[in-house]
Amino acid sequence: MTLRISTSSNYSRVLMGLRLNQGRLIRSQEQVATGRSLLRPSDDPIGATRALSLTGRIEGVARFRGAVVSGLNAVDSAAASLGSGSQLLAEARELILQGMNGTLAQDDREALATELEVLRRELVDLANTQAGGRYLFGGTLTNQPPWVETTVGGLTRVTYRGNEEEQRIQIGADVEIAINVTGSSIFGKSEPAGAVFDGLTGVQSGLTADEGSGYEYLHLRHDSTDPGAIGTVGLALVNGGADDTILNAQDLVIDAAAGTVQLGNGVVRNIPLPGDPDLADFTIANELGGELHLDFTGFTGADFNGTVTGNGSISLDGTNFTAIDFSETDLELKNDATGSVLHVDTTAVGRAGKETVTFGGSLNLFDALQGVVEDLRNADGLDQQELVNRLNVRLEELDRGGANLRVGLGVLGARSARLQSADARLQGVDLQLNGLLSETRDADLSEAVLDLMQAEQTLQLAQATGVRLIQTTLLNFLG
Amino acid sequence: MSQLSLNTGLKSILTARYMLATIGHNIANANTPGYTRQRVEIGNDPPISLGGLLLGSGVSASNVQRSVDSLLNRRILTQVTVSGRLESQLVGMTEIEGLLGELDGQGVGGLMDSFFTSISELSTNPDDAILASGVAQAAVTLSAQFNGISNNLSDLKRDTTAELGVRVEEVNLLADQVLALNLEITKIEASGSTANDLRDQRDVALEELSRRVDTRVIEEANGAVRVLVAGNTLVSSARVYELSVTQTPGGDPAIEIEGSDGFVPVSGGTIGGLLRMAGSFVGELSSEFDQLAHNLILELNRLHSTGVPASGGFSNLTGSSAILDLDKDGDLRDELLSNAGLPFDVSSGVLLVNVNDETTGDVDQHQIQISETHTTVGELLDALNDVPNLSADLDSFGRVRLLADGGFTFDFSAKLDQNPDAIGSFGGGRASLGTGEEPFALADGDTLDLTVPAGGTSLSIAFNTADFADVNAATAAELAAVINNDPGAQAVGIVAADVNGRLILQTLAEGSTADFTVDGGTVLGALGWAGFAGSTVTGHDNAVEAKIAGAYTGDGDDVFTFVPNMDGTIGTTPGLIVDVFDATGNKIASLDVGEGYTPGEELAVAEGITVSFGLGDLSATHNDVFALDVVEDADTSDVLVALGINSLFVGTDASDIALREDIELDPTLISTSVTGSSGDNTLLLDVLGLQNQGVEGLEGATFGRFYGDTIGNFGFELSSTVDAIGANDSLQASLGLLREQVSGVNVDEELVDLVKYEQAFQAASQFITVVNELNDELLNLL
Structure with a gap:
């Protein structure tokens, strides 16, 4: 038995075919127009998750x-x-x-x-x-x-x-x-290191560690001079020793036979002769440059080997001075303004002066340069060698x-x-990921265009055949 | 005889006319939906016995039949139900797909990415106001997208519910129609004929009904049908039970039927589809967005609330969540924090509060213990008020408000206490004597006899059972409390402290002139101080300054305890070492601070923490010690998140997530670090790290993964719906073709029949003419 085909099913079949092909055409067109095969999550859920x-x-x-x-x-x-x-x-x-x-x-x-x-x-x-x-x-x-x-x-x-x-x-x-x-x-x-002195006064680092930053000045002030026994050979201190810079006990040796005088291990000098302009204010220095002013006017000409002692005070902040005990090996000094604590050994101190203390571990370049500036301006009246030492x-x-x-x-x-x-x-990585994304999400254009053309052709065919199917009816021949 | 022939001719003509009429009816209804091709049933009439002959008496039409396959029709009804459901779902889903805006970067996923990108940009320059605005902008856009989706989904639910009402009304009308047709059909068919066209109409109504709900149709002997919807009678032989829309306790729409309690579990048809959309589908989708937003708020706020903006701490902050008076007694302070109507859970934990002195830069750190089962709002406020220079209260909305005194700011970051030895129990200026670790086995009435200062006032401090939870296992805190409350000790300036389980006895005075003598007393043995009887403890002029730097990078909270290994001077004594122990007692570092150590030099401890010691003396004999709390999470209780204090986002889910209002106005309030340094981006890096972290509230998925799965699952649902519709459509189409095969009208076929019956009619007419002529012949004979 042959299939019965109803007239209306003919129409709906043609219609369905047209709709299907139009859908395909639109889908292909969309892909070509956007360049993407994945436009909505429902197009390809796995691909969508991957694309996300x-x-x-x-x-x-x-x-x-x-x-x-x-x-x-x-x-x-x-x-x-x-x-x-x-x-x-x-x-x-x-x-x-x-x-x-x-x-x-x-x-x-x-x-x-x-x-x-x-x-x-x-x-x-x-x-x-x-x-x-x-x-x-x-x-x-x-x-x-x-x-x-x-x-x-x-x-x-x-x-x-x-x-x-x-x-x-x-x-x-x-x-x-x-x-x-x-x-x-x-x-x-x-690099962290203990406090460093520039070695002017003979002060040394104490036993205990120090605390401070950058560099500061250690002031060693000469307060008075104890002439010891120099009176026995007719010598006297000039002006009570006010211009003296010696500190600590220093040996004064006068060798009358050789005509020389020496303070500590300082430069040996000739005894000034009467008439010498310096006779009443003769300056002699020890190895550190600690100066002693002597009046040779009443010099008896006898040999002398005794001790002259410079007494002084020490301060880290330049304000609060403590008298120096020259046997102290661990004297604590503080600068309340900066919070620094310094421990010094004063046994080898030989002269007064302003000593630079460089604290370990924290000097900065700017302060080092500032130090150079201050040194070059030489406010402390350093001599050439000391200056070079400091600059070094x-x-x-x-x-x-x-x-x-x-x-x-x-x-x-x-x-x-x-x-x-x-x-x-x-x-x-970006390139690679973009490549992957393009693979997942983008349409292969040549394929999409081919699909589009195919869909177009199929639609046209469906239209053409549909028209013929609908037009064919017995009515055309009945008359 | 001629009578018989005429009669036969007449019947023949009539039959042909019936045929032609039916053909006309068929052709007329060729395109009528639901029309069933009709056929006239004809049969040859019984013969008449005439003259010993059985003569045929012609043809007669017995009935007009519908060409129908009722089994096929039933299958079509089922299929229609399925496609009704799928189509109504597709409409909703397509709408949702559009509003998700994904794959264009405009959806939540893309905006989350943009948000994290803006955080990354800010992390490269944390104090840049423009980049901070970028973060605020991204946060606003992200929140708006969440809100938009949430609103759209609830709109969809509302619209769907409204549509349900319309569809249900249609079902009721269709049911009425079926009932009316039932009555007419039974009336007509009682007389033996078939009510073809009425049945066609009823079939159409039933199909429309099935498109809307899942039905079962039972035809009864009298030609009436009963219609069941999900097991409930919709149309009985006598009446219609009307459907109506109602709500489940969960707020989802549901269907009720007249005369029956409970919901009708409609699962098919348009109504089934709409129910699913408005109910579980939209519900699940929006709850997934809610879950995502909720956890995004929670995790971001957890980090953000314990951070500090690049501009530093806060002078005031107000929470964004209000405390609710759940016990309805008019008092908010007695509410339990964990049950105060707050949007996020408060658990037992510790909250760290820092108060920063803006002039000195000192940080005063306090820990507030929060218990899930005990701590009330009032207790939290009291604890906050106990922090010096900080005040806390509730504003008129019931939100917690915090205010720092002038010159102070506060924050909740896990920063390190940079000066952990505030009391100076570690080579500090005070005369200080410590014990080993608790507990201490005291006896009731034990005494501690001191002379303060040495050679000065003598006093005796008594320890009684009542002062301790267990006198045999006294804690340092309990001992310190007894000493600090002793009037004699107060008079001479003796204080005690608990340093991580070690008792510290100190003078208030500092320097080498501060001292006290331990005279004796029965408690000495229990404290391990037996050897100190009669000895004098003296303070120091050079107090050791222990400074902490760095940031804790370890996991979990810990306490680092620092103790010297011997008596000595920092930077001087050879072999002087500070040992560091963690909370479990493991030695985690040995710091050489003896000879060769420059005071102030930073030494690495562990986990990113460094320490430097200033000049001074340490004493192992006197049990010098200090403890450093290191905290990974400054708020393990999540109380800040719950109260919305210093949060980034406010709200609890997708519907109300929003950027905190004052951050929107001033984006530089965004937390960038825990230190508040302008260039510190550690917190932002932690936020970026969230992207790759599994989130507990998202079943261990990352934000991106969770969202991707949500979108993927949705895509699956939608694409499988589309696929199902495709499959269903073709099935329906083929069923439709099958029905057309049986019931459809083929105009050509009808035309052939038309020609056939036209000719039959002509032949019958011719027959009558012949019979007539024969009769005439006979009459002429007369």
Whole structure:
């Protein structure tokens, strides 16, 4: 038996065919127009989940790349500043070497000091470099200048107000990298060591450890001179010894036969003869330069071998003086303004003067430079050799500082390289993920166009055949 | 005879006319939905015996029949029910798919990514106000998307419920129609004929009914049908039981039927589909979004509330969640914190409160113990008020409000106490004597005899059973309380403290002139001080300053205890070591602070923490000690999250998630770190870390994963619905074709029949003419 086909089913069949083919055509057209095969989650739920996870990961990579770019910016700015800082230090070194030249007049030294002062300021400015509104060398305290010039106990100091923290950024799922070097590690770090004196007065470090930062001045003041037995050979102190700078018990030896006089291990001098202009105020110094003023007017001409004692006081802050007991090996001195505690051994003290105390572990480059400036201005009236000695100490400090600066430069360079390689790697990952996403989500255009054409053709065929099917009826022939 | 022939001719003509009429009816209804092709049943009439012959008496039409396959019709009804359900679901799902906006980056997933990206940008420059605004903007957009989805889903539910009402009304009308047709059909068919067209109409009504609900149709002998909906009678032989829309206790729409309690479990048809959409489907989807938003709020706020903005601590803060008067006694303070109507759970734990002195930079750290079962709102407020320079109260809405005194700020971060030895029990200025670790086996009435200062006033402090929970296992805290409450001790300036289970006895005075003599007393043995009887403890001019730096990177909370190994001077005495122990008593570091150590030099302890010691003397003999609390999570109780204090997001789920209002106004209030340093981004990095962490409230999935699964599952539902519709459509189409095969009208076929019966009619007419002529012939004979 043949199938019965109802007329209306003919129509609906044709209609269904048209609808189906039109749907296909529209779907293909949509794919071609958007370039995507995955437009809604229902198109391919698994693919949609995958595409979501991929877009999330691509966003993550973009995020990491953003962090890398901003990190590179900070690291490179910091490195540029340190590069300039390194040059500044080289210039400063040159100037200090010039200052050590013995033939230089005080005026020239002043000029050098002024120049160094300028360099120091520039260095402070560099240490306070900002990039994008934040300070680069203050640890995580980025909103305030990390290095601030202050006056501590009458001394010009630059102090660090930043912290020691690293600023880290995330450049991978579990990869963090620090993008800063702290100011203290670059400009203010040196190897921990005990307090160091520049060796002017013969004061030495005491037994107990010290506490303090940067450098300070230790004042050794001459208060009075005990002439001992010098009266026995007709000698007297000039003006009660007010201009004397000797401290501690010093041997005075007069060798009448040789016509010489010597204080401690100082330079042997000839006894002034009557008529000598210095006769009433003859200055003799010990090995440290501690001076004793003697009046030789009534000199008996006899040999003498006795002790002259300079009494004095010592102070760390320049205000509160304590009388020196020259047998003390662990005298505690404090500077309440700075909080420093210093322990000194005064047994070898030989002269009065202003001694620089450099505390271990915390001297910064700026203060070292400031020290050079102060030394060059020579407010303390140091003699040539002492000045050179002090400048040598400063030079060492500067060189140490320079080394730290170069270490910092190296660290930053390495980070910059790491960031760049991370960027390259992220770029690769980005490409790969985008490729995967495109594979998951995008339409194969040639295929989609082919589909489109096919759908178009099928629709046309369906239309053509549909028309013929509908038109065919017995009515055409009945008449 | 001629009578018979004429009669036969007449019947033949009539039959042909019936045929033609039916063909006309068929052709007329060729396109009428539900129309069933009708056929006239004809048969040859019984013969008449005439003259010993049996003569045929022609043809007659006995009945007009419908060409119907009732089994097929029943299958079609079932199929219609399925497609009704699928189609109504598809409409809702397609709408949801559009509003999710996913795959264009505008959905919650893309916006979550954008939010984390803005956090990442801020982390590269935590005090940048523009980047902070970026985070605020991203948070607002993300919240708005959550709110939008939540609103749209509830709109969808409302609209769906409204549509349900319309559909139910249609069902009732259709049921009325079926009942009316039943009556007419039984009336007509009682007389033996078939009510073809009425049955067609009823079939159409039943199909429409089945499109809306899952029905079962039972035809009775009299031609009436009974209709059951999910086991309940909708149309009986006598009446219609009307359906109506009601609500389940859960707020989902449900269907009721007249005369029966309980809900009708409609699962098929448009109504079944709508019920599923408005009920479980939208419900589950929106609860997944709620779950995601809830946990996003919880996890972000957990981090954010214990952080500090780049601009530093807070001078005031107000919570965003109000305490509710659940016991309705007009007093909010007596509510238990864990049962005060707060949107997030409060559990037992510790809250760390820091009060920062803005001028000196000192941090005063306090711990508040919170018990899930005991702590009330009032107790929390009291504990907060006990923190110096901080006050707390409830505002008129019942929200906790915190205010720091002028010159002070506060925060809740897990920062380190940078000066942990505030009392100076570790080489400090005070004359100080410590014990070993608790407990101490005291006896009732034990005494401690002291002379303060040495050679000055003598006093005796008595310890009684009443002072201790267990006098045989006295704690340092209990002992310290007795000493501090002793008027004699107060008079001479003797205080005691508990340093992590060790009792410290101290003078209030500092420096080498501060001293006291331990004269004796029965308690000495229990405290391990027997050897100190008669000896004098003296203070120091150079107090050791222990400074802590760094940030704790370890897991969990801990207490680090620092003790010297011998008596000596920092930086001077060879072999002087400070040992560091963790809470379980394991030695975690040995710090050489003897000869060669420069006072102030930082030494690494453990877990990211460094310490430096200033100049001074340490004494192992006098049990010098200090303890450092290291905290991983500054609020293990989640009380800040619950109260909405220093939160990033407010709200509890997708419907009300929002950026905290004052952060929206001033985005620099976003927490970036635990230290408050402008360049510290540790907290932001922790927030970024959330992305890759499994979240407890999301069954261990990450935010992205959970969302991806939600979208994926939804996509599956939708695509399987689309697929099912496709399959169902083709099944229905083939069933439809089958029915058309049986019941459909083929116009060509009818035309052939038309020609056939036209000719039959002509033939019959011709026959009558012939018979007539024969009759005429006969008459002419007359």
